[in-house]
Amino acid sequence: MVGQHERLKIWQKSYDLALDLMTITERFPRPQQTDGLGSEIRKATLNLIPIEAKP
Numbered sequence: 001m002v003g004q005h006e007r008l009k010i011w012q013k014s015y016d017l018a019l020d021l022m023t024i025t026e027r028f029p030r031p032q033q034t035d036g037l038g039s040e041i042r043k044a045t046l047n048l049i050p051i052e053a054k055p
Contacts, residue, residue, distance in 0.1 A: 018046075018048045
């Protein structure tokens with residue numbers, strides 16, 4: 001069942017952006033993925049959208 005928040009355009013665009021950022025950072029050199037800019041981008045990406053909407 002799709003939550004009401006998932007129907008919002010802004011939520012969908014945020015989700016798409018988060019997926020794009022995760023994909024892009026996978027192409028970074030390994031050290032950057034774990035300790036550098038890639039890691040920081042991934043951490044920030046997780047804050048773009050909630051994993052699940054809380055009741």
